Amino acid sequence: MFLDTLSLTRIPPDDEALRMPVRAFLEEALVGVPTEVRARSWSGFDADFSRRLGERGWIGLTLPIEHGGGGRSVFARFVLVEELLRAGAPVAAHWIADRQSAPQILRFGTIEQARRFVPGVCRGEIFFCIGMSEPNSGSDLASVRTRATRTASGWRLDGQKIWTTNAHRTHFMLALARTSGDASSRHAGLSQFIVDLTLPGITIRPIADLNGEADFCEVFFDGVELGAEALLGEEGDGWKQVTSELAYERSGPERIYASLILLDEWLAWLRALDRPSESSLALAGRILAVMSVLRSLSIAVTAQLDAGASPLVESALVKDLGTTLEQFIPEAIADALGEDPDTPLPESLGRTLRHVAQIAPAFSLRGGTREVLRGMIARGLGLR
Amino acid sequence: MQDELAAAFDSWLAAVCPPAVVRAIDAGGSSATLWREIESSGYLDALVPEAQGGAGLKLAAVRPLVQACGTHAVPVPFVETMVARAELARAGHERADGPLALAGLDDATLPAAARATWIAATTSALIAGAAERVLELASTYAQQRVQFGRPIGSFQAVQHRLAVMAEQTCTARMAAQLAFAVPAPRPDRTLAAIAKCVAGEAAAIVAAGGHAVHGAIGITAAYDLQLCTRRLLAWRTEGGSPTYWAREVGTAWWRSGETRALDFALARLADAQG
Numbered sequence: 001m002f003l004d005t006l007s008l009t010r011i012p013p014d015d016e017a018l019r020m021p022v023r024a025f026l027e028e029a030l031v032g033v034p035t036e037v038r039a040r041s042w043s044g045f046d047a048d049f050s051r052r053l054g055e056r057g058w059i060g061l062t063l064p065i066e067h068g069g070g071g072r073s074v075f076a077r078f079v080l081v082e083e084l085l086r087a088g089a090p091v092a093a094h095w096i097a098d099r100q101s102a103p104q105i106l107r108f109g110t111i112e113q114a115r116r117f118v119p120g121v122c123r124g125e126i127f128f129c130i131g132m133s134e135p136n137s138g139s140d141l142a143s144v145r146t147r148a149t150r151t152a153s154g155w156r157l158d159g160q161k162i163w164t165t166n167a168h169r170t171h172f173m174l175a176l177a178r179t180s181g182d183a184s185s186r187h188a189g190l191s192q193f194i195v196d197l198t199l200p201g202i203t204i205r206p207i208a209d210l211n212g213e214a215d216f217c218e219v220f221f222d223g224v225e226l227g228a229e230a231l232l233g234e235e236g237d238g239w240k241q242v243t244s245e246l247a248y249e250r251s252g253p254e255r256i257y258a259s260l261i262l263l264d265e266w267l268a269w270l271r272a273l274d275r276p277s278e279s280s281l282a283l284a285g286r287i288l289a290v291m292s293v294l295r296s297l298s299i300a301v302t303a304q305l306d307a308g309a310s311p312l313v314e315s316a317l318v319k320d321l322g323t324t325l326e327q328f329i330p331e332a333i334a335d336a337l338g339e340d341p342d343t344p345l346p347e348s349l350g351r352t353l354r355h356v357a358q359i360a361p362a363f364s365l366r367g368g369t370r371e372v373l374r375g376m377i378a379r380g381l382g383l384r
Numbered sequence: 385m386q387d388e389l390a391a392a393f394d395s396w397l398a399a400v401c402p403p404a405v406v407r408a409i410d411a412g413g414s415s416a417t418l419w420r421e422i423e424s425s426g427y428l429d430a431l432v433p434e435a436q437g438g439a440g441l442k443l444a445a446v447r448p449l450v451q452a453c454g455t456h457a458v459p460v461p462f463v464e465t466m467v468a469r470a471e472l473a474r475a476g477h478e479r480a481d482g483p484l485a486l487a488g489l490d491d492a493t494l495p496a497a498a499r500a501t502w503i504a505a506t507t508s509a510l511i512a513g514a515a516e517r518v519l520e521l522a523s524t525y526a527q528q529r530v531q532f533g534r535p536i537g538s539f540q541a542v543q544h545r546l547a548v549m550a551e552q553t554c555t556a557r558m559a560a561q562l563a564f565a566v567p568a569p570r571p572d573r574t575l576a577a578i579a580k581c582v583a584g585e586a587a588a589i590v591a592a593g594g595h596a597v598h599g600a601i602g603i604t605a606a607y608d609l610q611l612c613t614r615r616l617l618a619w620r621t622e623g624g625s626p627t628y629w630a631r632e633v634g635t636a637w638w639r640s641g642e643t644r645a646l647d648f649a650l651a652r653l654a655d656a657q658g
Contacts, residue, residue, distance in 0.1 A: 006554055008561040008656065086646045257646075264644045271643050276634075282627055285634030289581040292649045293559050296656075300558065321551050371540075377550055378543035381523045 006300040015075040026087040036351040038088025039261040042254050046090035054124025059098050068119035074305045085257040097121040100248050101128035101174045108233030131175030133163045139372050142186045148177040157224040167217035168204045179235050190238030193230045249367050250315040251301050255322035256294050259329035262356040265349050266333045280336050313380035316373040323364040330357035390448030397456045403608045409459040431470035447564035454513025457611040463506050503623030504580035505563035505571035511583040511619050512560040514612040515553040518594035549593040552586035559583040565656035574652050577632040584626035591616040
């Protein structure tokens with residue numbers, strides 16, 4: 001039967017044991033951080049915090065010890081990530097390198113590339129961004145036009161990326177570029193490059209978002225000279241590599257908990273009442289029920305990763321369910337609070353709600369849109 | 385071993401309870417033959433302790449059996465009788481023959497709250513099983529039915545509807561696993577409430593999706609889809625609707641004294657074993 005491999009799995013006790021030390025560290029490290037800042041969840045950027053986490057050994061937790069990683073299981077990482085999200089820790093600086101870029105480099109790169117980048121990632125000193133989307137290549141990623149041309153000493157990069165989260169605050173981009181053929185060649189002729197963002201010919205322009213912040217950027221490459229060692233993996237294997245990268249990107253608990261800080265703030269508000277209304281209790285119960293089941297599904301996907309599988313369809317399925325919950329939470333909480341418009345809200349709850357509600361449409365866009373994911377699930381059902 | 389048991393049970397059910405038998409009993413025909421098969425199979429004593437002549441299976445081990453009853457739309461109270469026999473044995477009563485209803489047991493044997501918990505847990509697993517069957521029927525049909533010169537499953541609108549059905553089927557299946565995951569002889573109240581809240585919502589989405597994909601043929605008595613979709617809608621509210629069980633989970637949160645969502649979930653899920 002379809003996807004009957006998603007079995008209820010318990011996090012092993014050794015990995016679960018990581019929870020309390022992480023929680024204690026975060027309580028101390030984040031003291032005094034206001035709720036609406038924590039509510040930015042994994043979008044919050046703080047390089048100092050990332051370095052402190054790196055000192056603890058909590059970046060690259062699953063990566064090999066010889067490369068500076070923690071040598072722990074994916075279940076340990078699940079616990080760590082769950083606690084980071086519960087606290088609303090500002091993890092964005094190291095998030096992409098930890099989750100995607102460093103594992104990609106270890107999987108497809110040379111030993112020199114692993115030595116050059118992975119230990120620094122694990123120390124919280126080297127930050128990466130993802131160079132996939134372009135102005136005319138969004139969901140249709142295979143149509144990218146940024147081109148890398150061979151030169152005597154390596155490659156020359158020309159083109160443009162967009163919606164690159166934190167390009168202006170990170171050190172390197174793992175960029176997908178065309179090395180042969182043209183946009184009509186589709187999946188063939190693409191390659192991945194590690195691009196040093198300080199090189200001449202690179203222009204980075206942050207783009208203001210609807211919350212008045214600027215996390216994502218336009219990045220222009222104008223004759224950027226790259227060394228031969230910038231190529232990650234085999235020339236022409238870019239599509240295969242990027243597909244495996246997306247499995248890391250989609251499978252984690254960050255696709256369930258983006259609205260968790262808001263939810264907790266609302267639950268605290270209910271707790272402060274004598275007795276919440278029946279409809280609020282039902283709403284809280286519904287959210288907690290869905291969250292509990294989705295968490296179990298996410299752990300089931302983690303168990304597949306642990307077994308060495310590449311659960312692409314399963315990840316897509318859990319991400320679509322997870323982002324649906326993440327988007328339901330601000331909408332439903334706004335509705336519940338609006339049932340009683342004459343009771344003034346605590347200011348921090350109002351600000352947190354506004355922030356999460358406004359950014360929530362992005363939850364089902366970033367990391368693959370809802371429509372793309374449903375297409376992948378349909379393929380898993382044998383329909384495509 | 386658990387997988388083997390589930391597979392054996394599933395093939396046995398497919399043989400003794402095919403759609404033709406379900407349809408005949410649903411239409412008011414006699415269930416005597418089917419019931420004789422069930423009674424003589426021994427499966428009804430799955431949860432009865434070995435010392436009392438049963439199979440002494442754990443709760444988690446019977447979940448696939450309950451799910452299979454949903455997949456095959458079993459039209460007799462197999463699951464309720466299996467649970468009732470376990471509760472009677474637990475209370476030291478003699479075994480009763482024939483179909484049993486949990487509502488027929490006295491309060492000393494099965495208190496009302498425990499009865500409600502059993503219904504929530506078992507209907508969650510029945511929903512998961514029936515949802516699997518509806519998803520299977522609909523995705524097969526979408527690949528066979530041709531309109532506008534191509535299988536309707538090649539249209540994105542149909543694909544996305546089926547993707548949502550697959551998501552909800554997986555959700556219901558995980559919910560059912562949670563409801564049956566405790567080592568105790570009875571399901572846990574809050575885990576069963578979580579399961580029924582979520583599986584009940586899934587039931588409506590999967591049933592509606594199954595009909596949307598099938599079009600008019602799915603409405604007919606002759607086509608198998610209705611055997612499962614009518615049951616999905618009935619199980620959705622049997623023993624309490626999704627909102628009823630959502631309020632139960634919310635009340636459990638309120639009483640727990642926990643404020644933070646993850647802490648509540650971790651405490652509830654701590655007893656659940658795969």
